[in-house]
Amino acid sequence: MSETSAWVIFIAAIFTNNILLTNFLGMCSFIACSGQIKTSLGLGTAVAFVMVMTTIINYAIYHLVLLKFGLVHLQFIVFIAVIAAFVQLVEMFVERFSPKLYFALGIFLPLITVNCAILGASLFMIIREYSFTQSVGFGLGAGIGWAVAILMLAGLRQKMRYSHVPKPFEGVPIAMIITGVLAMAFMGFAGMVSIQ
Amino acid sequence: MTDGNQMTCGICRPKGLCGGRGLVTLKEGAWANNPLAIQILGICSALAVTGRLENSLVMGAALIFVCVGSNLLVSLLRKYTPHRIRMVAEVAIIATFVILFDQFLKAFYWDMSKQLGPYVGLIITNCIVMGRAEAFALQNPPMLSIVDGLANGLGYAVVLAIIGFFRELLGSGEILGYKIPGFTEWYTPNQLMILAPGAFFALGIVIAIFNAIKGPDPEEKK
Numbered sequence: 001m002s003e004t005s006a007w008v009i010f011i012a013a014i015f016t017n018n019i020l021l022t023n024f025l026g027m028c029s030f031i032a033c034s035g036q037i038k039t040s041l042g043l044g045t046a047v048a049f050v051m052v053m054t055t056i057i058n059y060a061i062y063h064l065v066l067l068k069f070g071l072v073h074l075q076f077i078v079f080i081a082v083i084a085a086f087v088q089l090v091e092m093f094v095e096r097f098s099p100k101l102y103f104a105l106g107i108f109l110p111l112i113t114v115n116c117a118i119l120g121a122s123l124f125m126i127i128r129e130y131s132f133t134q135s136v137g138f139g140l141g142a143g144i145g146w147a148v149a150i151l152m153l154a155g156l157r158q159k160m161r162y163s164h165v166p167k168p169f170e171g172v173p174i175a176m177i178i179t180g181v182l183a184m185a186f187m188g189f190a191g192m193v194s195i196q
Numbered sequence: 197m198t199d200g201n202q203m204t205c206g207i208c209r210p211k212g213l214c215g216g217r218g219l220v221t222l223k224e225g226a227w228a229n230n231p232l233a234i235q236i237l238g239i240c241s242a243l244a245v246t247g248r249l250e251n252s253l254v255m256g257a258a259l260i261f262v263c264v265g266s267n268l269l270v271s272l273l274r275k276y277t278p279h280r281i282r283m284v285a286e287v288a289i290i291a292t293f294v295i296l297f298d299q300f301l302k303a304f305y306w307d308m309s310k311q312l313g314p315y316v317g318l319i320i321t322n323c324i325v326m327g328r329a330e331a332f333a334l335q336n337p338p339m340l341s342i343v344d345g346l347a348n349g350l351g352y353a354v355v356l357a358i359i360g361f362f363r364e365l366l367g368s369g370e371i372l373g374y375k376i377p378g379f380t381e382w383y384t385p386n387q388l389m390i391l392a393p394g395a396f397f398a399l400g401i402v403i404a405i406f407n408a409i410k411g412p413d414p415e416e417k418k
Contacts, residue, residue: 022392024243028323031236073299076317077291084287116240116321123314168408169400172236176400183393 006137008193009130013141015189019117020149021182023124026117030150031175033111040154043111044147050090050112051121051146054083055139058122059132079122087113117146152182221340225347231324232355233406238324241315242356243395249372252360254308256353258297258316260346263325265293267345270333277334286329287320294319324352359398363389 019025026047033043058079066072091109095102112118121142125135156178165174231237238259245251269289270277277285298316301309309316319325328348333341364370367389369380388394 024240024392024395025318027240027243028237031239073295076295076298076320077288079317080287080291080320084284114321114323114326116318119321120240120314120318123317127313166404168404170407173400173404173407176396176403180393180396180400183391183396184388187391187393 004134006133008137009134010137010141012193013138014145014148015186016192018145018149018186019121019124019142020146021179021186023120025120026115026146029111029115030146030153030179031172034150034153034157034175037151037154037158040150041147044150046109046112047115047117048140048143048147050083050087051118051143052136052139053090054079054086054118055121055125055135057082057086059125059130059135062126075123075126079119083118083122084113117142149182153179156182221344222347225328225344226351226354230351230355230406231327231348232352233403234410235327236403237327238322238352239399241318241322242352242359243392243399244315245312246356246360246363246395246398247367247390249357249360249364251308251311252356253353254301254305255312255315256349256356258301258319259322259324259352260349261297262290262293262319263328263349263352264342264345265296266290266325266329267333267341268338269293270329271336271338271341274334282330282334286326290325290329291320324348355402359395359402363394363398367394 013019017023020027020030029043034040061078061082062072062075066075066078071078087109091102094109121139124142125138128138130138153175157175160174160178169177225231229235232239232242241255241259245255266286266289270286273285273289294317297319298309301312301316328345332344336344361371364372365376366386369376369383369385386394389398
């Protein structure tokens with residue numbers, strides 16, 4: 001993995017290996033918050049930001065602390081604690097310095113702690129043995145990829161309101177089917193660039 | 197408590213939990229309020245690991261273990277946990293059980309651990325476990341919480357097994373890795389079912405079937 005450039009990983013994380021459409025991470029909030037474009041834009045931005053920051057922090061902690069002291073089996077609990085603490089910190093910071101942004105993002109920030117895409121990005125980074133620059137590229141790409149996917153679903157669901165959907169498929173099932181079609185479309189990118 | 201729960205996940209809304217005792221609790225979790233098909237929780241892993249039936253079964257077992265364990269511990273500690281830090285306490289308890297299961301897999305079933313990859317660790321952020329700890333174990337005695345954890349874990353595991361069964365059958369024409377004699381002679385396995393889109397289609401259809409059997413939800417009719 002070591003020779004792949006961070007740029008390639010960045011592109012791959014958005015298109016060919018989209019964290020949502022190929023790895024199914026962050027589905028809960030993806031389905032719950034994709035009703036409106038405005039909401040999903042707020043959530044997408046927040047996720048992308050938190051994801052890139054927590055990948056960097058977790059990379060540092062994993063390589064500087066956990067590996068050195070042989071505490072690798074504690075990675076889950078350490079990562080989730082870092083993510084929760086970071087989200088809390090961002091929330092306080094934004095509240096103090098930009099109340100306007102706080103009201104725009106405020107409700108989404110606590111949601112992010114339980115977003116599995118964030119923890120998943122950190123775990124993928126460890127499993128695929130990325131270097132530091134690769135991790136930054138991956139975190140940024142995965143975050144943007146997630147935001148792109150939720151925005152597309154929100155746009156499609158807004159249109160869906162005017163369509164006639166069979167009764168049992170209303171709501172979540174049809175959203176799943178749409179996501180499946182989206183995933184198929186994204187499969188068209190396969191082979192453009194490839195990471196493991 | 198229900199309101200707080202709604203905040204964390206957006207779709208967690210435990211219906212009619214009030215009179216739950218023993219059998220009722222079991223039925224609630226495993227069928228009427230199935231965490232996966234009715235409440236649409238924890239779908240990330242449901243999509244990711246169901247390409248093969250074997251993986252689905254292991255994942256189901258993992259969730260039953262974690263759910264029962266964390267429900268028991270949260271319930272035992274419920275009178276000593278300060279309300280304000282209960283979330284952190286719950287996450288720490290859940291993470292402990294997930295680490296236990298992960299270490300177990302790594303020690304005895306290395307191949308399986310490799311295949312499931314990050315999804316074992318992601319049980320921590322699986323809303324089902326957190327949702328049950330928050331909505332049930334915090335208010336109920338230990339024994340009942342075990343039943344509730346078991347019921348919800350089972351409900352999840354069964355749906356996972358159903359999806360895994362059909363995806364493996366249609367995607368590779370095998371069950372648990374064994375070829376079915378004569379099946380592939382008239383059916384050409386459709387690779388799409390193993391890939392990502394197949395997962396979305398399969399789960400969408402399963403939820404739709406559950407909806408159709410259950411009939412319209414009176415709460416959602418506006």
